[in-house]
Amino acid sequence: MDRGLIRGKLSIVATPIGNLEDVTLRALRTFKECDVIYAEDTRVISKLLARYEIKKPLQRLDASTELKKAEEIISRLEAGEKVAFATDAGTPGISDPGARLVSLIRANGSMATIEAIPGPSALTAALSIAGIDAAEFTFLGFLPHKKGRQTALKKIVESEIPVILYESPHRILKLLKELATLQVARVIIARELTKIHEEILDGEPSDLARKLEEKGAVRGEFVVIIENSH
Numbered sequence: 526m527d528r529g530l531i532r533g534k535l536s537i538v539a540t541p542i543g544n545l546e547d548v549t550l551r552a553l554r555t556f557k558e559c560d561v562i563y564a565e566d567t568r569v570i571s572k573l574l575a576r577y578e579i580k581k582p583l584q585r586l587d588a589s590t591e592l593k594k595a596e597e598i599i600s601r602l603e604a605g606e607k608v609a610f611a612t613d614a615g616t617p618g619i620s621d622p623g624a625r626l627v628s629l630i631r632a633n634g635s636m637a638t639i640e641a642i643p644g645p646s647a648l649t650a651a652l653s654i655a656g657i658d659a660a661e662f663t664f665l666g667f668l669p670h671k672k673g674r675q676t677a678l679k680k681i682v683e684s685e686i687p688v689i690l691y692e693s694p695h696r697i698l699k700l701l702k703e704l705a706t707l708q709v710a711r712v713i714i715a716r717e718l719t720k721i722h723e724e725i726l727d728g729e730p731s732d733l734a735r736k737l738e739e740k741g742a743v744r745g746e747f748v749v750i751i752e753n754s755h
Contacts, residue, residue: 533602533637535630536609537623539616539644543719545576549644553577559609561601563594565622569613586610588622595629602630602637609642616646620666620691648689651715651748654725661686668692668700681751682707690749697747701734704751711752717745 536555541547556562556579563586564570570583586594601608610617610626617623627639652659663684668677681688681704692700697714704712709730716724722745726733737743 533605533635534607535598535602535627535637535639536607536642537617537627537639538609538611538642539646540570540573540611540614541719542614542645542647542650543717543723545573547645547719548573548577549642552642552644553579555609555642556581558607560606561608563598563608563610565612570611581609586622586626591622591625592629595626598626599630599633599635602635614645614647616644619646619648645719647691647715647718647746647748650718651713651750652689654715655713655750656727657687657713657750657752659687662689663687664689666691670696678703678707682709682753684751684753688751688753690751692747692749694743694745694747697743697749698734698737700749701730701737704730705734709751709753713750713752715748715750716743718748720745 561582567583612621712730713727
């Protein structure tokens, strides 16, 4: 058989950021029809698949194995297989694995189809209820922990358009205190979006830090929206 006539398909599938009911009908159909599912964490995707009674072979593909597993996926696509890839939550490639996988497949000259199965994203979910003008914004993902952090913070303060970050519960207080020191006027933080304890806080960074400290242990990743007044 002429391998050039075989067209595999890689589906980059967005999955719920919390509430499992947020999965799209197209995403479920894609999972049902594919030959194999690669996931950032097979334990996480298993919960979603079990909810909708879908059984498929699972393979792990996280940030540390993305390059290695890309070769494996290329072989599957060249054999005409349908492959789905999903991260733990939201849209792959947005501060999550996926981008290097797609880049390597394209660089390989594969004839396979690469399709997006759009759906949930913490970034857009937070912006939709932030109540700010988001015609323009800068998304920086997770800030560097050390090297380059101060440079990034300076760019945030000087930005004339809203800046959106992701932050972990372990570092959110540090970030808010840094922003307070830099005299940022307004911050909106979204936590546990679509989950039972969903929470949106809006105000000066020092006030938000105090509120979170009063709560004690805070769970869930944060979407942080910084709106500067110039």
